[in-house]
């Protein structure tokens with residue numbers, strides 16, 4: 001029997017320099033490259049995930065250039081079916097900002113599947129237990145650890161989000 005085909009849009013959000021573009025490059029290309037579909041202000045890359053009963057095509061949106069929260073256009077968020085909220089293991093303030101990114105997005109999208117990522121797991125952690133507990137409670141879930149540099153946890157993070165998207169699509 002042919003698998004059900006599903007196409008969904010996901011966004012990566014988080015402060016500057018936390019590794020959003022690097023995570024996409026690692027996941028989609030297993031390296032850095034310019035092989036992206038370019039459009040003004042954003043680039044969209046595509047990755048197909050095979051599950052037992054369906055084939056999920058993720059359209060992964062990355063914002064080029066200015067990425068501060070205030071300058072992000074709602075058009076970037078619109079139609080998103082899932083989000084990876086990314087922070088940096090070596091900068092605590094990027095973790096503390098995740099709930100703001102979530103709120104900003106969900107004002108446009110409503111509630112959608114979300115995975116929080118602590119990237120740069122290859123670096124020493126600068127995150128206090130208090131900050132982690134505060135953010136876990138605000139997001140309603142624990143973050144996953146990734147390193148775009150080593151590849152650790154990257155596929156798992158995207159595929160966990162993919163599974164949650166499939167669940168809400170059923």
Ligand code: GTP
Nearest residue numbers: 015016017018019020021022067119120147148149
């Ligand atoms: P903006 O474009 O400013 O929003 O940044 P971004 O979130 O897309 O981050 P980007 O992927 O450009 O990475 C920022 C810097 O962090 C680069 O110098 C990367 O090489 C570095 N970096 C990204 N991921 C990792 C990682 O897992 N480990 C380490 N050690 N460095 C990383």
